[in-house]
Amino acid sequence: MVTTKRNKEFCQKVRLKSTQVFIVAGTCLITVLVTLLCIGFMTRYEVDNEVANVADVDYWKDKVASSQKIWYDKGIDELNEALRTPRGPIYPKNLRIFLIQGVDGRDLAAYRFSGKDLSNGNTNFVWDKFPHFARLKNTCSQQFPCPISSVAKSLWTGIPLDKIPEAQPDCGNLVNETETPFSVLRQAQLAGLLTGFVTTQRFTGSTGAALGNTNSNYECDERMPLGSLKSGCQDIARQLITGETGKSLNVIIGGGRQMLSSLVPKSISDPVDELLCESNDGRNLLKEWRNQKLKESKVKPIKFELVQRADELESLNASNFDFLFGVMANGDLSGNSNAPSLKLMVEKSLQVLKKKNQGYLLIVEQFIQSGMNKRKELQLLNETLTNLKREEDTLTLVLLTNAIYPKPILDMSEETETINQLSETFNEAEFQIQETLYQMPSESLLFAIGPKSSIFHGVQKETFIAHAVSHVLSKSSPKT
Template identity: 75%
Template structure:
């Protein structure tokens, strides 16, 4: 009897331990299954949202010329490295790029903190709060002479400076050619995005020429060689107004009336700039732009307007328009005492370009010359950026560069002129040498905020900007 009771007790203990073993085994099995499920989900996420190899990095392959594709493919390795940055699954619907020419890191530091009083003129710039910062290399010093127009084309087309095609006296190759490099502005248009370009200088400057995919070095007809004119070459002004890229722009605002029309109003507050090109072939490209839009409106209803005064721009119900052309000065905007502010031009441009369900690319250029009040100009930019509502769908980039080309001549840049006169540069008092060194162009600072801004970090080639913007917009929600 005792033995039977003992046996029952042993069996109960064994059964209890078996149950414990079963519970432990079940827990382990469940843990393994959950771990495998998490690994599977993570792998799928990384496949969908991360970049594993060159083939996974998208850009508008079918929208660029074959010779241009070579350099985009070469730039993928650098882009791959940047895309390994902290995870940001969302891609932007819109991109705003602010290019500030005439300012570098030394200027920014000086204007934040002054030697006399740390509280005096201490400006908290909005871009200082941007989460990401990169430096774009300045390869201009490796070229002699460094042609200004080619610098802009390298930046906005993604082709290295020494590979940018040179303009030829005979334009037949460019007119009939199919391998002309496309700027990111044109790539965005081909992908169905709305586009805009705003500048405080003339629209026919090096930035406008590069973005507009023009193939000329001449802003208007006045200085073009006779042989080039006879061969069918067109100047930058005519190409911007009649070319496919310029015609497709939803917004273009800046100066340069004297390049677009032969007869322009001359007032004491807006004189003709005699250092710049003046058209003399009897043209009126402003009228041509209006007539061109009238013809387009007969095929597809569009609303457009041409504005040439600040009060016209202020009163404009911009959100109701599809296309706006604003020519606000005969030369650069600084030549017109009544020119609109950068803030007004940008705010109206955003109203025009922003439409429900459609993304956009807006590029804004601010030219700050050495004789201008830099702190005042930077405060204007700061006010402009603050006035724009932070949009979770928008990537905002601010580029600061002092690689400024103040001369209207397109022969050589300020940088190569400095390098060509190194003996004179380092011959003088210590203060003079420091001032000359301060004027030498340096790398471009790139501040980034918004979706995919994390890829803009580290030291990159100047071609990286075009490659990265092309990538993020090609993968944006505009393209599903």
């Protein structure tokens, strides 16, 4: 009887352990099956969406000539790099936009290669390796007369060129300020981002005027009509210093002292540019800017600095300041032989803008005037970009435009007309062909890298950059 009871208990234990073993084995089997299914789905997803494993990118090594193989090996390495899935945030925290005026695709083709050895390919410029690229149309080539003063406003406000509001000669008739179009710079400020504008030109140039939401055609008081002055109109320089956009700029570095002050120091290295506007109303907007910041500091603790020489800028620990105003030349920086380099201005700007818990928008303009050494200027830009620290949360754009607006025609762009007449064009002498091609209004080139850089693609209107940047800003604003 006792033996029977023990046998029964033994059988129950064995049965229980068998059940446990079965459960464990079943669980393992299900796990394996689920894993295999996931692998299958991921493989199918990669095939359908062209997401390649870089280890699989190859070519038929045994079917190309030995003279080709070395270049195919190099090309496959580049392809592997292009196919790597980017990691990091979906939307950027920061935006850096470099606007290069005076350079187009022809110049890049001419200056990209150094020396006679072309075998290394497009290795000179860092933006050649940016993963995304777009072209912006030159609408100005289809209008007559070309409203050159409105081109920058179209670019930075997203309003078509022919819809840009004209400046009013009588400021008493100006529309309500709330109806004034906001540039991407002002939108960034309203979204809570820190902002900066750096230019090798003067602040009051077309880019500065557009970004600062100014509504004047006059850079300073000297050339403004008396009637406009009496009606209360303000020139671009004063609006940049006293307007909400200008006052909110954390960084502004460039030239234009002679527009900001009626009494400026003159030297052989930094003369007054007689071709540009010279203020003569006794103003000192540099002092006004400092006084503004002193008043602000009594309400909210802020640190600010005004510098006017390259050595002052270089020795400044800019990360300690909330606002930096750098006035580096009486006119454009090209007129001052002691002006700071683009690299230095960008480095100091980023020291101010890089705060731990806040994003930023920095717009940098490099103006390459006719007669400048374009190869040297592009090398300076390349050096500046190369030395920037790569940041996963930062979207970087490089926009190159020729800044030339030749006489347009009404029914078609000159580019279209030239293409339609290629057979006749290439029967001309070589120098005439070169002149015709050079005078064609080229489209702007836009290179992009970083989170959401993929939205910059194809051939777009000039207004596209403002719309795209505005979208990114709306997703990049600090979370409250």
